[in-house]
Amino acid sequence: MSYAPTLRAVRAHFGLRQRELAGWVGVSQSQLARIEADHDPLPAHAVPGLLPWLAALPTAPAPAGPAPAGPAPPPPAGPLALLARLAECRYQAQRLGQLLDEQQARVDMMRARLAAGPLLEAALPPPGPAEPAHAPAALRRRWLARWLEAAADALGPAAVAHTLLAARGHAWQREADWLAGALAAGPAV
Numbered sequence: 202m203s204y205a206p207t208l209r210a211v212r213a214h215f216g217l218r219q220r221e222l223a224g225w226v227g228v229s230q231s232q233l234a235r236i237e238a239d240h241d242p243l244p245a246h247a248v249p250g251l252l253p254w255l256a257a258l259p260t261a262p263a264p265a266g267p268a269p270a271g272p273a274p275p276p277p278a279g280p281l282a283l284l285a286r287l288a289e290c291r292y293q294a295q296r297l298g299q300l301l302d303e304q305q306a307r308v309d310m311m312r313a314r315l316a317a318g319p320l321l322e323a324a325l326p327p328p329g330p331a332e333p334a335h336a337p338a339a340l341r342r343r344w345l346a347r348w349l350e351a352a353a354d355a356l357g358p359a360a361v362a363h364t365l366l367a368a369r370g371h372a373w374q375r376e377a378d379w380l381a382g383a384l385a386a387g388p389a390v
Contacts, residue, residue: 204236204243204251211254212237215317216310221348225341226250253324257317279384287384290377297370304366308359314352321345 212222223233226247235241243251322345326338333339 203239205239207251207255208233208237208243210258211251214258214310215254215314221344222254224344225254227337250324253320254317257313257320259313283380283384287377287380290373290380294370294373294377297366297373301363301366301370304359304363308356308363311352311355311359315349315356318345318349 208222211217212219219233219237220230223230226233226243227250228236228244228247232241236243322342325341325345328339328342
């Protein structure tokens, strides 16, 4: 069985670098790269480290993306200054919509990381009374704590930025809609 697509799916869903996942499952980064390229099999000792990541993956298929837009409205006629402003407003609204989609993907990734945290913590052995700080399980616990903390820290500012981008996008779209309506109504008296 090839684990290449599974490893790529785990890394993509949680935004992991090869180095991070390799350290977790107990292989080198170069070996993980060879496994992902389907040149090497996943060693048996690495499978238990991969299982909590697989359990944290969503089982439902991801949405296919936004629904295709309908046909573009016919270009309005009117003064060039208004037409140019309408085109600019539509462009800016579309650009901010794309930025919002990208930001939402990052927020979803951070939420996925936080949701996976309990599964990953449960997969680690409990700390022993005399466990050395450089033991693999201790290193994984510290890495996981930092990783989850970074995800939690990223969510607060992302919500504010998302709200501000959405407000700007709505303003551009509202101006474009108003201009299109004014141009469709004809010249003002």
